[in-house]
Amino acid sequence: MIEAPSPEAARRLEPVRAEAEARIRALEGVQSVSVVLTAHGPAAPARPPQGQGTPQGQGAPALTVGRHPTPQAGPQAVPGIDRILAIASGKGGVGKSTVAANLAVALAREGRRVGLLDADIHGPSQPRMMGVARRASSPDGQTIEPVQAHGVTMMSIGLMVDPGKAVVWRGPMLMGALQQLLTQVAWGRLDVLLVDLPPGTGDVQLSLCQRTRLTGAIIVSTPQDVALIDARKALDMFRLLGTPVLGIIENMSGFVCPHCGQESHIFGQGGAEAEALREGLPFLGRIPIDLATRLAGDEGLPVAAGDSPAAAIWRALAQRLVAGGMA
Numbered sequence: 001m002i003e004a005p006s007p008e009a010a011r012r013l014e015p016v017r018a019e020a021e022a023r024i025r026a027l028e029g030v031q032s033v034s035v036v037l038t039a040h041g042p043a044a045p046a047r048p049p050q051g052q053g054t055p056q057g058q059g060a061p062a063l064t065v066g067r068h069p070t071p072q073a074g075p076q077a078v079p080g081i082d083r084i085l086a087i088a089s090g091k092g093g094v095g096k097s098t099v100a101a102n103l104a105v106a107l108a109r110e111g112r113r114v115g116l117l118d119a120d121i122h123g124p125s126q127p128r129m130m131g132v133a134r135r136a137s138s139p140d141g142q143t144i145e146p147v148q149a150h151g152v153t154m155m156s157i158g159l160m161v162d163p164g165k166a167v168v169w170r171g172p173m174l175m176g177a178l179q180q181l182l183t184q185v186a187w188g189r190l191d192v193l194l195v196d197l198p199p200g201t202g203d204v205q206l207s208l209c210q211r212t213r214l215t216g217a218i219i220v221s222t223p224q225d226v227a228l229i230d231a232r233k234a235l236d237m238f239r240l241l242g243t244p245v246l247g248i249i250e251n252m253s254g255f256v257c258p259h260c261g262q263e264s265h266i267f268g269q270g271g272a273e274a275e276a277l278r279e280g281l282p283f284l285g286r287i288p289i290d291l292a293t294r295l296a297g298d299e300g301l302p303v304a305a306g307d308s309p310a311a312a313i314w315r316a317l318a319q320r321l322v323a324g325g326m327a
């Protein structure tokens with residue numbers, strides 16, 4: 001993607017785009033290539049509330065989210081936020097959002113000022129997991145007011161668009177939306193902001209690492225081989241982008257039968273810990289498969305907000321991160 005300062009400059013750069021595409025296509029091993037020119041047009045006017053007029057006609061507050069990113073030089077810090085942690089996974093469905101939500105709540109219970117940004121733009125799950133139904137607001141059309149849930153300051157694209165509608169955006173729109181969620185949300189002073197990423201190694205990950213000064217990334221994986229293979233790809237991506245990986249969390253690690261007490265290793269055992277060892281990374285902890293965790297997530301009351309044995313696991317994880325200066 002080539003970012004131009006204006007639509008006119010983008011038009012003049014067309015020969016550069018075509019040549020870049022041709023040269024990359026000529027490289028050995030390249031199977032397909034698509035070079036795109038993008039330019040940030042004039043700012044969109046503020047829209048009236050009650051949901052008219054987002055790019056796909058989806059309901060949204062006064063501020064339109066989802067636009068081309070503004071050009072910037074190198075990764076930027078977000079004012080007022082001391083640490084930004086990306087919660088990432090290679091494979092989908094391994095429990096990244098569950099980890100982000102519970103860790104955020106557990107850190108808040110340790111007295112930290114915590115933010116949670118749901119950057120899973122195509123499948124935002126934090127509104128449900130954190131039990132937030134109300135829409136975000138932007139009274140001035142410039143800044144977005146985040147919501148508070150379980151002691152955590154939270155924002156999700158799911159609070160800005162119609163939850164029943166698909167977000168159909170190309171890479172530049174995703175990058176612009178992420179930039180807006182980081183810089184236009186009134187986060188206030190935070191000790192740590194957790195960013196719940198989409199699975200994989202796509203535009204959102206790339207954009208976050210290149211544009212935002214991150215403290216580091218935490219990789220969530222199940223012990224299963226297919227998840228670990230993808231977790232390795234995520235690790236590679238962060239290395240390539242120069243983002244420190246702070247450790248690996250193994251989720252869905254064993255299931256203790258509530259009836260007979262026997263432990264079954266549904267997705268295998270110890271795979272993520274072995275991977276951390278092999279990669280020379282800290283192993284941050286193991287979270288078992290737990291019915292209460294799943295139910296609590298669906299009900300919008302993260303298990304870490306309670307006092308069950310499952311909550312104690314999240315508390316220990318949060319304390320480890322605080323002790324290590326990560327949160």
Ligand SMILES: Nc1ncnc2c1ncn2[C@@H]1O[C@H](COP(=O)(O)OP(=O)(O)OP(=O)(O)O)[C@@H](O)[C@H]1O
Pocket residue numbers: 089091092093094095096097098099120123125197198199251252287288289290291293294295297298
């Ligand atoms: N430790 C756990 N015990 C029981 N259920 C879990 C656990 N972790 C996650 N789940 C459940 O597994 C499902 C997938 O989890 P989650 O949405 O957190 O994954 P994800 O990696 O964020 O998915 P996506 O790829 O869609 O972003 C959810 O229904 C969640 O409640």
